[in-house]
Amino acid sequence: MDKLVLPKEFKDKYQKLLAKKADSFFTALEAEPKKAFRLNPLKADYQEVSYDLSKPVDGVEDAYYGEISGRDIEWVSGYVYSQDPSAMYPAEALGVEPGQKVLDLCAAPGGKSTALLSALKNEGLLVANEISASRAKNLRENIERWGAGNCLVTNEDTSHLAQKFPRFFDAILVDAPCSGEGMFRKNHDAVTYWSQEYVLECSNRQKEILNEAVKMLKPGGSLLYSTCTYAPEEDEEICAYLVNELGFKLVKTKVSVASQGIPAWGENLDGIEYARRFWPEDEIGEGQFLAKFILSEINNEEVVTNSKQKSKKRVKKANKRLEVFTKAEKELVQELLADFNLPNNFDFSKAVKSKDHVYIPAVEDVSQIKVLNNGLELGVLKKGRFEPSQQLAQYLGQVRQEKVVELQNQAEFEKYLHGETVRTEEKLKGFVLISYQDKIFSFGKVTGQVVKNFYPKGLRV
Template sequence: MHSNVYLPQAFLDEMEAILPASLNMEDFISACQRPLRKSIRVNTLKITVEEFVKRAAEKGWELTQVPWCHEGFWIEADESVVPLGNTAEHMSGLFYIQEASSMMPVSALFKSDEDRFESVLDMAAAPGSKTTQIAANMSNEGVLVANEFSASRVKVLHANIERCGVRNAALSNFDGRVFGGWLPEQFEAVLIDAPCSGEGTVRKDADAMKNWNKESVISISDTQKDLIESAFHALKVGGVLVYSTCTLSVEENQQVCHHLKEKFGDAVEFDNLAELFTDADKAVTEEGFLHIFPQVYDCEGFFVARIRKLAATDAPQVKKRLGRFPFEKASQKVQDEVEKQLHKALEIALPNDSSVWLREKDVWLFPNALEPMLGEFRFSRMGIKIAETHKNGYRWQHQVATALATGKEAHSVELSVEDAREWFMGRDVRPNNQSGKGEVIVKLGDDVIGLGKWVGNRVKNGLPRELVRDKNLF
């Protein structure tokens, strides 16, 4: 029990005033004092849900389906020896440790099988739980712009994208308020999981409310209104915007959505989420939003709204100074040569919805759907780096294996569990009675975990520094 959770009386008074008649304050406080159930989301870019469920059973993990996410499960696992984050399955990118309620915004975005988007903006993306969930729903196709205002958190975002095998993302590091002016009507879908007062997170952090006050809530809501306006301008006509927070106040939730409606009138339509999942109607508001108190589904407090854009809007005018774009699109001849050499070396094919771009000696793979934005916006990282050129051809890079390989390639080496531990700690390995030459796909079982290079009977480690662990694993 988190019986020491801090809940200011002023906050409790606010909650009592907005609590639906079907709920009561005793259950609310009791829920806030219970630790969260641990939950994970299966990364379908790497493994099917069915195969993961089988593996979990073999490991003695007990899974309970999260109602609003087919890939989401509450999990009971013995972490006394190995925490879930240090398991081989997590290190290999097969799953993401993600709070169950935070899976809901992406489920709302991809509400039906007909919701297929070529261009998506995740406006506040770090640490990457929703970004990687979006990428999986997109099947790594189209383009996913993942923005994070905090520069230090961009590194964490990129590390999670790498680990999960995402190849269609372009990362940026801006205040989300810039998108409406810089990329107006550019995206078919936008997710804004807005920065908020975090009133719903007390089950995860007992001190989350230590600095809570109503003035701060109002101040944050002003920023949220700016962000949702920017997101709406960046959305194409006919597109879908999901606005979410991990807070409970109406000022940061319903009122932000109503502000958008007041600003843009009939261009704004609220989608009803009452049928998003079984029993969703228990948390639905009269507008069709989901306002989730922690006792309803035994999760964090959360808010989700799904909004459609029915008409064009006049976006803010901005003056752009982008400077010279440092990449050059490869000629068809060069692209063909890269693909030929990659297939010869590793039996990997380039996806047909991406193109090769060059920057000095670096060879990158960009999603074709990104191209309309390249002259309009500055990104910190785009697509995946697949190679570096040298006098004898190409030196292939880590993400060629983790984002493009299937695990069926013949030019691969399967490590023992002991060697895989060494690999994840950034060390070279010597697989028993094996040797070779050139780059090689490195696997643990059937899971691709990286790209190495044979040096006699030793495989030189190619794991990027941000993915290296400095302690014993699984």
């Protein structure tokens, strides 16, 4: 990697802010970045992976230092997620409980969303939103791989989402778009678009996002604010904005690693020491800031009232979008499902059909918002037959299965990822789950001894 060259304006700023500590900060920015991954506790026997689990990330459940590959079966089957170790702490700090309604407002590529889904343990709801359409597609793929069925993936503007979900969530995570100073060591290109003007632009955008986020949080609900920058304008100063302008109170989190928030940079707020700054010299990971808040006041009542008045109309429109799901069609789906072991939380009675897609919705009324995935897609009805979805295969990976074709070696695994057929000696027929190293990652269909490939074209290598 090329040597990191910091902008003079950046160095001058932090020399002034950090004084004697500035030299150790700049030196730490030249060190090698750390890499880590999390295991997926939703998957069957999830700790049976080929990676070294001897170096845990302090204070983060199922997280370890080490590097993984996106070509490995552990990644393809959703058993692991590669994530910067510092970036693991915001989801941990939010302290989500099973059964809660949670929003990940700026969710792509999905690291924090998958961690929140792990914490929810198949109970409650996660809405994972991303305003960028291209990044939202990547978010959907990563969440699908994780194998949870209780997530709504949206591609929405924050203000539209706020109209849809007034005072709805128990907890919200806002990992806000920022100037990216914390990524300088890991991604030298991040330096090229940095300027003090950009820092201030990001600060204004963060306030706009939070102005809408507060409308979606229940009174007494939790908000976790985080960035991957060191800038006080985007960190402690935003904390002051949340407390002084939006009715929040800073609270302690279960994250005790890293450094405290700096009072002088945040108007000496009560509780600013509860915030956490991940400096490179802390030797945890890349740059990160986090702070947790409780909403102590009711704000924006007019917006909330107006949104509730619209909700009845939305329900009627949503119902029109659903098609009649006939008894014969339901039997087709149930016939396929009967071949597999289903997780305890599976409830077919809630299944619906739209444009021949059969799914179990995480949210019933999704009118007037852009939805990429709602809950658990079971598959597609096609002229008297039912074809299961890739998401269903990953979801079924939560429990051990019997109707499985186990690929015998790395070459077969790579052939399947490429979209090729494989052969089997198993006495099976019809749709089967495909596994490698006892990790389910797709569907196939057996005819004779040939397994037709159902790994999605968009995921093929």
